[in-house]
Amino acid sequence: MTKRIVITGIGITSPLGGTTDETWTNLLAGASGASPLEQEWVEQLGLPVTFAAQAATKSADVLARQEVKRLDPSSQFALTAAREAWADAGTPEVDPERLLVDWATGIGGVWTLLDAWDTLREKGPRRVLPMTVPMLMPNGPAAAIGMDLGARGGERTVVSACASSTESLANAYDHLQQGLADVVIAGGSEAAIHPLPLASFAAMQALSKRNDDPKIASRPYDVDRDGFVLGEGAAALIVETLEHALARGAKIYAELLGGAVTSDAYHITAPDPEGTAAARAMRAAVENAGYSLDEVGHINAHATSTPVGDIAEYNALLAVFGDRLSEIPVTATKASTGHLLGGAGAIEAAFTAKALAEKVIPPTINLDNQDPAIPLDVVTEPRPLGDEPVLAISNSFGFGGHNAVVALRTYVA
Amino acid sequence: MALSTEEVLAGLAELVNDETGIAADQVALEKSFTDDLDIDSISMMTIVVNAEEKFDVKIPDDEVKNLKTVGDAVSFIVSAQA
Numbered sequence: 001m002t003k004r005i006v007i008t009g010i011g012i013t014s015p016l017g018g019t020t021d022e023t024w025t026n027l028l029a030g031a032s033g034a035s036p037l038e039q040e041w042v043e044q045l046g047l048p049v050t051f052a053a054q055a056a057t058k059s060a061d062v063l064a065r066q067e068v069k070r071l072d073p074s075s076q077f078a079l080t081a082a083r084e085a086w087a088d089a090g091t092p093e094v095d096p097e098r099l100l101v102d103w104a105t106g107i108g109g110v111w112t113l114l115d116a117w118d119t120l121r122e123k124g125p126r127r128v129l130p131m132t133v134p135m136l137m138p139n140g141p142a143a144a145i146g147m148d149l150g151a152r153g154g155e156r157t158v159v160s161a162c163a164s165s166t167e168s169l170a171n172a173y174d175h176l177q178q179g180l181a182d183v184v185i186a187g188g189s190e191a192a193i194h195p196l197p198l199a200s201f202a203a204m205q206a207l208s209k210r211n212d213d214p215k216i217a218s219r220p221y222d223v224d225r226d227g228f229v230l231g232e233g234a235a236a237l238i239v240e241t242l243e244h245a246l247a248r249g250a251k252i253y254a255e256l257l258g259g260a261v262t263s264d265a266y267h268i269t270a271p272d273p274e275g276t277a278a279a280r281a282m283r284a285a286v287e288n289a290g291y292s293l294d295e296v297g298h299i300n301a302h303a304t305s306t307p308v309g310d311i312a313e314y315n316a317l318l319a320v321f322g323d324r325l326s327e328i329p330v331t332a333t334k335a336s337t338g339h340l341l342g343g344a345g346a347i348e349a350a351f352t353a354k355a356l357a358e359k360v361i362p363p364t365i366n367l368d369n370q371d372p373a374i375p376l377d378v379v380t381e382p383r384p385l386g387d388e389p390v391l392a393i394s395n396s397f398g399f400g401g402h403n404a405v406v407a408l409r410t411y412v413a
Numbered sequence: 414m415a416l417s418t419e420e421v422l423a424g425l426a427e428l429v430n431d432e433t434g435i436a437a438d439q440v441a442l443e444k445s446f447t448d449d450l451d452i453d454s455i456s457m458m459t460i461v462v463n464a465e466e467k468f469d470v471k472i473p474d475d476e477v478k479n480l481k482t483v484g485d486a487v488s489f490i491v492s493a494q495a
Binding site (some may be wrong): 064065066069124126127128129130131134 | 431432433434437455459462465466
């Protein structure tokens with residue numbers, strides 16, 4: 001029998017704020033998390049992109065000194081978000097063997113890896129710290145969370161670029177359906193505002209080069225969009241069976257109806273322009289849960305603000321929803337947060353859950369001239385969702401041709 | 414110029430504190446790294462790597478297992494400086 005699955009806790013550390021509340025408040029206020037990078041390496045290396053959406057709260061201000069020393073920044077963000085989500089969920093009493101972590105990262109411990117490489121070249125192998133590998137490994141964030149919260153049901157890691165943490169949320173649903181756990185800590189983190197990824201993304205012309213005005217650089221669906229803005233941070237969601245949530249009197253943000261994962265098998269970075277596999281993921285996420293596509297009333301789009309990506313997603317949406325697409329309010333919150341890569345899906349699913357719980361859709365900023373090729377109903381000011389239950393989807397697509405979609409619905413007892 | 418026992422102890426205590434959070438004044442000569450200070454092998458190796466850099470000495474891997482107490486390590490570093 002299919003179990004009902006709900007979201008009972010949210011934790012966020014992002015360019016918009018160090019907590020869920022701060023992030024959400026700033027998102028609704030139409031803030032941008034992007035700013036110029038002050039680090040000396042920007043000029044030293046002559047990077048073509050000189051801004052990013054950096055985390056608003058420094059890990060050193062919220063974690064113990066030893067945690068900062070022993071964890072890569074991607075794990076530090078993960079721990080901060082997971083702790084907040086856990087506290088927000090009311091620190092559930094759960095058998096450790098029934099508590100599972102399904103975490104995600106797009107890139108892993110890139111700071112640790114490259115700092116250690118510098119040390120090796122400059123000072124020799126003897127100076128390479130023994131914690132280097134456990135810090136840089138991409139499963140480091142999942143392990144840090146699992147150790148901190150005492151999860152013995154597995155510490156799993158998804159790595160599927162920018163689709164990663166939507167996939168981890170889809171997995172969380174499946175683990176709970178399969179009876180592997182009562183509670184899952186799902187989410188993703190990224191700390192890749194490092195010169196190497198910046199140089200690489202810039203080389204592939206994926207990043208906005210609007211160096212003179214970072215706050216308006218991320219502008220999904222706008223005719224003048226010129227690429228995404230690299231972001232960092234983490235979002236964690238506590239996901240559990242409705243039965244478990246009710247038994248402990250938990251507050252419920254939204255119901256998680258499930259997720260779907262497909263792949264393009266088309267090109268390593270370019271989305272399939274037909275969007276066939278992306279469309280299939282959207283359909284499956286909704287229909288596998290026994291709902292009709294006609295019931296979808298809100299979409300948190302992947303929409304990174306790249307010229308081709310936004311169009312490809314629009315084509316996939318059109319294939320799925322047809323004429324009804326123009327009636328569905330869409331938001332593209334990367335306009336405010338930047339692109340958290342492996343953390344993007346989780347933060348957007350968290351925004352979707354908050355939207356359903358608070359009955360308000362967060363806005364897409366910087367949409368001054370909507371691309372006529374993308375005639376969506378884009379929400380540009382906070383918009384009330386109404387009192388009827390709403391079914392929403394959150395899309396994520398990643399390099400490698402990964403498509404992941406989760407479907408959420410207003411919780412109805 | 415070679416450092417005194419007290420100076421090496423103070424410097425080592427700083428490294429231990431930095432790695433483990435153990436208060437520097439707990440890092441006394443008679444304390445065992447494992448039994449008293451509860452320092453695991455990875456932390457111990459991190460302290461060794463950092464001590465080599467800080468005191469400009471070589472502490473061979475074979476020697477590390479002989480450094481049972483803080484005093485053992487301080488003596489080794491003091492004589493290795495010479």
